Amino acid sequence: MENVNQTVINDANTVFEKKDDKYFGYKSRFGDIVIGGAYSYRFVVHYAKTNQDVVIISGDVNTVTTPVCTTLEERLWKPEKSAQARRDEIVEMAKVDVENLKAYGKQSSRSTRLGKMTYREYYYSVEFKVSSNKRKVSALIYPIGRLGFISGRPIHVGRAKAAPDDCFNVHIGKAIALRRALGLVVPDEYLNAPQPAEVRVGDVIEVTLDSGEIEKKPVISLKAGSLNAHLPGRIIQYPSHYAKIINDSREEVGE
Known part of the structure; x- marks a missing residue:
């Protein structure tokens, strides 16, 4: 049985290892999860719905399973769920993703010398400019x-910019x-997140x-049916259907 399980692990594209209620990145053929990074069951289920050959090593090292959607998870991820609910989940997914990637703090660097490809690991620090x-x-x-000193210049830079008709969200942008x-691979959910459909306090309209x-x-x-927004020296009320949400980051209100 152990040999069969090892074959399953070797053939899988992505493997998570379950410890208590967390799932840790164990293997990624695509490089789109952090090895050692902690993920929730919700993330694993969503990942398994959009990728092939995903398996889980449970607490018993001799047991290998595939992500199973419970009734609750099916309700969470069913296609008919509202666009706003899906966007909320993607934003939360992006927040967790950023924290995991920042906490991991290691990156491999390749160099060629005397015809041989070598790899080295180094710790890194992340700075965001928004x-x-x-x-x-x-992301720098x-x-x-x-000795723990940070280099004066970034060695890698990644950028994200919202399309003209898209609502800007800093958490998705950071991820x-x-x-x-x-x-790393950018999940399609980040690139094609539904637009917000519900105006909330803290949104920019x-x-x-x-x-x-x-x-x-x-x-x-x-x-x-209406909302209040700041104007210089006064507050003005708008019918909510007149408003277009252009930024739903809501960092100022703790979201």
Whole structure:
């Protein structure tokens, strides 16, 4: 049985190892998960729905299983779930992804010398540069030396920019930029996240007035069918169906 399980592991594209309620990256043929990085069951189920040959090594080293969607998970991921709910889950997935990648802190570097390809591992530090106005995020990777000092120049840079018609979300942007900086695959969910359909406190909205003037303001409160946004020296109320959400990062309100 052990040989059969080892064959399954060897043939799998991606392997997670289950420890308590966490799933740790064990193997990735595509380089799109962090080896040693911790993931939730929800992430593993979602990953397995969009990738082939994914297996789990359970607490018993002689047991290998495939991700099984429980009734709860099926409800969480069923296609008919609302676009807003799917976007919320993708944003949470991006937050966890960024924390895992930052915490891992190792990256392989390739170099060719005397006709031989060599690899070395180094620890790295991540810095993000965010421009909400330009709707873009940059991830800068700095190597950390043996004495713990950070290099003055980044060795890898990844960038992400929202398309003109897309709502900007800094958490999705950070995940895309960081994966690009590390040379990892960017999940399709990040690149094609549904647009927000529900205005919330902290969102930045764009409203076209009757005069044709366009205003971009943060939402400070909500009422049935309308919302309030800041204007210089006063608060103005808009019908919610007039508003286009252009930024749903909501970092200022702790989300």
